[in-house]
Amino acid sequence: MTATPAPRVTIKDVAARAGVSKGAVSLAFNHKPGLSEATRERIFEAARELGWAPNLTARTLAGSRVDVVGLAICRPARLLGLEPFYMEFISGVESVLTEHSCSLLLRLVRTVEEEVALQETWWRGRQIGGSILVDFRTDDPRVAAVERLGMPVVAVGHPSLTGALTSVWTEDATAVTEAVRYLAALGHRRIARVGGAAALGHSSMRTAAFDRTARALELAGAWQVATDYSGEAGARATRSLLTAAPADRPTAIVYDNDIMAVAGLSVAAEMGLGVPDDVSLLAWDDSQLCRLTHPTLSAMSHDVHGFGVEAARTLFGVIMGEGPGSHPVPTPVLTPRGSTAPPKV
Amino acid sequence: MTATPAPRVTIKDVAARAGVSKGAVSLAFNHKPGLSEATRERIFEAARELGWAPNLTARTLAGSRVDVVGLAICRPARLLGLEPFYMEFISGVESVLTEHSCSLLLRLVRTVEEEVALQETWWRGRQIGGSILVDFRTDDPRVAAVERLGMPVVAVGHPSLTGALTSVWTEDATAVTEAVRYLAALGHRRIARVGGAAALGHSSMRTAAFDRTARALELAGAWQVATDYSGEAGARATRSLLTAAPADRPTAIVYDNDIMAVAGLSVAAEMGLGVPDDVSLLAWDDSQLCRLTHPTLSAMSHDVHGFGVEAARTLFGVIMGEGPGSHPVPTPVLTPRGSTAPPKV
């Protein structure tokens, strides 16, 4: 990619027009002391006339601030578009960045290793002032890499996964337990969970919590399926869970996001099973989608937008030099709607 | 935001370690001729040992390529998270950028004017090599601004809105006409459209096309409602359309995106109206969502991911110096599913 020729106006032109030196223009534009009001005004006037604004690249190189933060997401591009979670999370991040006139550098990567390399390039190249790291896995290589680089980041994930990095996280295990307890309290004894990719740390934590709770409650049946979070995978998982004989199949299913829950809903309908009469469904994340289906979806609800806001705020804190910290955001809360009820039996 | 102190290794260190000059290192890393294989190898070795990678900021300033493209979206952050369209579009863009080791600089803005200022800052500051412009309105100020700057962009919008800019677009008017004709062919005489914001160019083009087609077909009733694309707005619009007496209300509704169609579906259910028996619904964009509802949603279907791919490819073309051009992508095609049928009457 080459730059196209364009008559760029630089600080020198402004200086010439205002009849001062480059340095003076720099002082004016950084609101630093050492200039009279008159010259200051003259400089701004000249800049306005020429339509000049400081070149951020040069400014960055010269060693001042960087007004970009990075976000690399390690999922296939196609799946990403379907996940309401990320877009909502990003919109929360953006709303904070915008306040700081800061932009988001976004990149999809294929592997964690690729992400490590990318973050290093970004940081070394002063492309970013810090990064938001997501989708932690157990023994995530980013923890060590980032510490080695001394790069400011916020880790979106449970502290047990993010090492000494400042983290923003939700208490997933508690939420899973609450979800299962709720279904059990309704009378369900055979409960399934359609989860995310096993490699993801938060997914495996949910898996463990589900197991623990199922044992503690002495459920008669407990299934877990790993998926890629897509609607298709959710549909497939639901179909295979529900094809068992009525006495052997789950009477309640918990999903790890809401797109899979919506898919599960239509699979139930297609199989002639009533929701919540024959099977109860419980979604996760609770985007607007859950209120748009029929029946409406009960869900473990949390404020994903607010999650993004908190992540961005925390990152700014780290960049400003705050020490490492742990920032839990509210645990998803159960929001019962039309898709959960006691089993008919 | 200030940079944290970190011992950065620069080209000078590598040069010293390899026992050559800065220039030689630069030649090696840009794969330019003029170095023996031996030195080249020695330089890479030194770089590897020191963990050095070229500083992109410096490289950019020195006047070579810029491996970032910009995308500013002018919608409230909260609404954005709910729109499957953008995330899917972005994922298409990303998939092309990734091939070129290029990142996306994303920013939400409040107004077009703010976007003009931002694009100018980005471009002047060499932050980006080009931009993808979306959400064109009539007499969009970006057209003139971008031409003045001589900045490479691809305009996602109908050529009638994007002036002389290279554009990537879908023939919305044709699609609207097809949608209405299809419903009319099914026997519907009272048809409504729940559209997007009136200020958006493509929305007003759809409005005009709907009007024209309604008149041409001499429909007995034709309504249009402008919304902000949110599910809530779609629900509200649907509710108000369907509260009229059975003989006066629409028997078919076309939506401008699929989230509103899903919302419409649940409003119909809540009002005790059968879909498609009492009212037919037709969605737009056709994300996975349309196949997950019950009944499944008929939709004007297009490949949004592919749309993003084409936009990114075209932008690379412009950056490489291709002249202005117009790149239509396939017109959305009607995909009948379970939500449309002849009116019961």
Next chain:
DNA sequence: AACGTTTTCTTAACCGGTAAAGTCTCTATC
């Protein structure tokens, strides 16, 4: 009037690269 302070502005070095022009060595040619 001489002198120390401020205030205001200029100079010049630097950030970390790129690239055009220059230097030096080695080989081929007549």
Next chain:
DNA sequence: GATAGAGACTTTACCGGTTAAGAAAACGTT
């Protein structure tokens, strides 16, 4: 044996800002 040309580097001048150090003018003091 002088000359030219190619190959392998080095030098040096930017890119467009920031910033520490320096200089000139304005001011208050004694």
